[in-house]
Amino acid sequence: MIAFSRPLKLSAIALIGVTFGAHGAQAPQRIDVKQMSKKVENVVVPLPNEIFGALNKLGSVNWREYVRAGKTSNFTERPRIALLLGTVIADGFIAVQAEDAPAVKEIGQRVLNLSKGIGVGNSITPHAKAITEAADKRKWEDVRQELDRTQSSVQQAMNEVHDEKLSQLVSLGGWLRGTQVLTAVVTKHFSADGAELLHQPDLLVHFQTQLQGMPEFNLPIIRDIQSALSEVKPLVDVGTARISAESVRKINDITTRLDSGIVTRD
Amino acid sequence: MSLFTKISLRIGLCVLVGFALPLGTAGTVDDAQSFALQASEPYVKEGFQVREDYWGGDLGSGEKKAVRQQLFKGNEYWFWLGTEVERAKISVHIYDSEGKLAEQPDSWEKGHFAAAHVIPKATGSYFIIVAVEESPEERTHWALVYGFR
Numbered sequence: 181m182i183a184f185s186r187p188l189k190l191s192a193i194a195l196i197g198v199t200f201g202a203h204g205a206q207a208p209q210r211i212d213v214k215q216m217s218k219k220v221e222n223v224v225v226p227l228p229n230e231i232f233g234a235l236n237k238l239g240s241v242n243w244r245e246y247v248r249a250g251k252t253s254n255f256t257e258r259p260r261i262a263l264l265l266g267t268v269i270a271d272g273f274i275a276v277q278a279e280d281a282p283a284v285k286e287i288g289q290r291v292l293n294l295s296k297g298i299g300v301g302n303s304i305t306p307h308a309k310a311i312t313e314a315a316d317k318r319k320w321e322d323v324r325q326e327l328d329r330t331q332s333s334v335q336q337a338m339n340e341v342h343d344e345k346l347s348q349l350v351s352l353g354g355w356l357r358g359t360q361v362l363t364a365v366v367t368k369h370f371s372a373d374g375a376e377l378l379h380q381p382d383l384l385v386h387f388q389t390q391l392q393g394m395p396e397f398n399l400p401i402i403r404d405i406q407s408a409l410s411e412v413k414p415l416v417d418v419g420t421a422r423i424s425a426e427s428v429r430k431i432n433d434i435t436t437r438l439d440s441g442i443v444t445r446d
Numbered sequence: 447m448s449l450f451t452k453i454s455l456r457i458g459l460c461v462l463v464g465f466a467l468p469l470g471t472a473g474t475v476d477d478a479q480s481f482a483l484q485a486s487e488p489y490v491k492e493g494f495q496v497r498e499d500y501w502g503g504d505l506g507s508g509e510k511k512a513v514r515q516q517l518f519k520g521n522e523y524w525f526w527l528g529t530e531v532e533r534a535k536i537s538v539h540i541y542d543s544e545g546k547l548a549e550q551p552d553s554w555e556k557g558h559f560a561a562a563h564v565i566p567k568a569t570g571s572y573f574i575i576v577a578v579e580e581s582p583e584e585r586t587h588w589a590l591v592y593g594f595r
């Protein structure tokens with residue numbers, strides 16, 4: 181019933197849109213941002229593939245160079261598992277960009293194992309299966325969607341048991357790995373447009389604020405990330421100026437150091 | 447039918463109606479999300495990847511809410527807003543970090559669906575303003591999903 185009613189409703193909307201024009205009242209050309217800032221909701225952290233997609237449009241990237249599918253350390257501390265989980269999901273997006281089916285399948289299995297380690301394995305099992313099946317059929321769009329669903333399910337499961345902070349660390353881990361690869365690609369073939377993709381000052385503030393709210397996670401890696409974000413912020417918070425090649429390289433050094441701290445045991 | 451059975455049936459019926467009415471009229475943010483996703487369906491066929499994450503909440507008639515989102519130059523985005531309140535009128539508009547309207551002219555709104563299209567001129571933070579323009583309900587659930595290609 182639902183499967184039939186949805187297309188019917190959509191056809192009706194399309195028809196009305198074409199016949200009468202579906203535009204509503206004219207939107208104001210300008211708004212007072214300062215006034216709006218007080219009412220702003222939390223940001224949704226972009227997935228690595230959102231950034232990789234924009235990067236791809238600037239020129240071909242040899243994604244195979246960035247695929248990582250080996251074993252990583254086992255951790256018992258839940259914040260460390262959460263960070264690693266986000267990193268491994270980002271690795272999944274890189275493997276999809278590279279259309280590397282064996283790597284995607286291995287990453288799917290690692291995501292499942294890490295999710296079990298953090299107590300949310302049950303919600304991930306069907307996604308891990310779907311990732312493997314889609315990778316076997318080389319249906320890359322399906323794998324991408326399933327990786328997004330995986331991250332969303334992990335975070336939803338964490339939120340349900342009031343582990344919102346761990347859920348935030350998953351996003352942070354993914355963002356760090358995505359930024360590491362973005363800066364590696366742009367460092368190799370520098371372009372102002374590629375560097376501009378790093379212009380994410382509000383996201384940095386968002387992560388800094390979240391980390392400040394996690395005093396209970398008193399781990400060296402969390403402290404390292406906190407101080408590293410302070411190093412990165414002035415490099416990307418440049419207003420309308422351009423982000424330099426030197427800044428991109430510095431951010432790559434910083435995120436590479438952090439990535440190493442996330443995937444290896446102290 | 448005995449008097450006891452009749453009374454029991456009437457009480458049972460009242461209890462059932464009492465539960466069924468609120469369930470039938472009260473929606474949730476999840477319902478609103480399913481309408482937002484419904485609005486996105488034709489665009490998925492055009493290659494837009496719709497994110498699993500979404501924003502949601504409830505607003506009174508005439509109220510607005512801003513969400514901030516990092517957008518990347520080179521990508522193209524659609525934001526789809528939906529509510530389960532079929533007689534509501536909702537809108538969504540996108541502004542850049544300076545507060546200047548940044549959406550494309552093919553952005554649209556139609557009753558309890560609305561959508562805004564943006565091709566960012568610069569990478570950075572954007573404001574997405576959602577509003578419940580009119581609604582017969584005191585509070586109206588809304589959900590906002592987005593897709594990119």
